[in-house]
Amino acid sequence: NAGVTQTPKFQVLKTGQSMTLQCAQDMNHNSMYWYRQDPGMGLRLIYYSASEGTTDKGEVPNGYNVSRLNKREFSLRLESAAPSQTSVYFCASSSGGYSHSGNTIYFGEGSWLTVV
Amino acid sequence: KQEVTQIPAALSVPEGENLVLNCSFTDSAIYNLQWFRQDPGKGLTSLLLIQSSQREQTSGRLNASLDKSSGRSTLYIAASQPGDSATYLCAQIGAGNNRKLIWGLGTSLAVNP
Numbered sequence: 001n002a003g004v005t006q007t008p009k010f011q012v013l014k015t016g017q018s019m020t021l022q023c024a025q026d027m028n029h030n031s032m033y034w035y036r037q038d039p040g041m042g043l044r045l046i047y048y049s050a051s052e053g054t055t056d057k058g059e060v061p062n063g064y065n066v067s068r069l070n071k072r073e074f075s076l077r078l079e080s081a082a083p084s085q086t087s088v089y090f091c092a093s094s095s096g097g098y099s100h101s102g103n104t105i106y107f108g109e110g111s112w113l114t115v116v
Numbered sequence: 117k118q119e120v121t122q123i124p125a126a127l128s129v130p131e132g133e134n135l136v137l138n139c140s141f142t143d144s145a146i147y148n149l150q151w152f153r154q155d156p157g158k159g160l161t162s163l164l165l166i167q168s169s170q171r172e173q174t175s176g177r178l179n180a181s182l183d184k185s186s187g188r189s190t191l192y193i194a195a196s197q198p199g200d201s202a203t204y205l206c207a208q209i210g211a212g213n214n215r216k217l218i219w220g221l222g223t224s225l226a227v228n229p
Contacts, residue, residue, distance in 0.1 A: 004159070043205075043219045090159055105150070105217075107159035 002026050006091045006108035013081040013115045021076040021111050023091030029106075031094045032074035033058075034066060036087040037110075043090070049074055081115040088112050118143045120208050122220035129196055130228050137191040137223045139206035147209040149189050151180050154203045154222065163204075164191070196227045 006023045013019055025032065034046040045058030049068040063085060065077045074093075078085055091108040121140045129135050141149070148167045152160040164173045164180040166189065172181040179192040193200055205222040 040221070042221045043207075045216070092160075104162045104165060105160075107161070109159045110157070 004091055004093055004106050004108040006089075006111055008111060009109070010112045011114070013078070013113065015082060015115060017081050017115075018077065018079050019081065019113075020078075021089055021091070021113075022073070023075065023108060024073045025091075025093040025106070026072065027093060027095070027106065028071070029093040029095050030071070032068065033092040033094075033105075034064075034074070034076045035090045035092065036060065037090060038087050046076065046089075078113075081113075083115045086113060086115045118208070118210055118218050120206060120218045120220040122204075122206060122223050124223060125221065126224040126226075128226040128228060131196060131198060133196050133227075135193050135196055135225075137193070137204050137225070139189040139191070139220055141187050141189070141208045141218070143208065143210045143218070144184055144187055145210060146182075146184055149180075149182055149209070150207050150217075151178075151189075151191050152205045152207065154205060156202075160205065193225075196225075198227050198229050200227050201225055 004025045030051050033048040035043045037043050044060045046060055046064050047058055047066040049055045052071045055066050055068055067075045089111045092105050094103045094105045119142045123138050146168050150165045151163045153163050154160045166173050166180055166182040177194040182189045203222040203224045205220055207217045207219045
């Protein structure tokens with residue numbers, strides 16, 4: 001049971017470099033999400049996708065882009081990394097829409113990103 | 117502004133103790149509330165989901181209650197074990213048109229053998 005798989009688990013970037021975080025789920029879920037988690041700030045939604053072909057901004061979208069490649073995959077791209085983007089990134093999915101109408105949310109194990 | 121507060125931020129108890137984790141929310145028009153567990157270096161795992169029409173949910177040694185009138189939810193852990201050591205987060209979904217998840221910062225629990 002893979003669930004939600006995200007790669008890479010660890011990455012160090014230099015300021016200005018770009019990279020893509022990959023996420024895939026094997027539960028046939030419609031909705032997928034990217035969160036970042038920072039000490040004292042909790043979990044904050046970056047982008048979400050309610051269905052294949054659609055994406056919407058969350059609370060902290062600046063500096064990020066996303067692609068819902070197909071129903072399984074949802075990638076997060078940092079075009080020009082900044083030290084403020086040092087964080088732990090979590091991908092998640094659920095069967096329902098962003099209203100999470102009672103649906104359980106499944107999380108990946110996280111990607112630790114450091115921008116120096 | 118909708119907020120979710122978890123107190124205490126950290127808790128250390130001896131093995132076998134029954135304990136209660138608290139979650140307070142400001143939006144009384146709640147849609148549902150969920151409790152999650154996060155182990156160090158891992159993602160979040162959903163533990164219990166309580167719909168606004170429910171008062172409590174139970175799973176094994178875990179019991180979550182919801183009191184909308186007071187804006188509180190509690191997670192009760194019976195007969196705690198060292199394996200329960202983790203961070204516990206609650207998240208609320210408001211009943212408005214923008215049904216987004218509002219997260220607490222979590223309670224870090226250590227159960228000592």
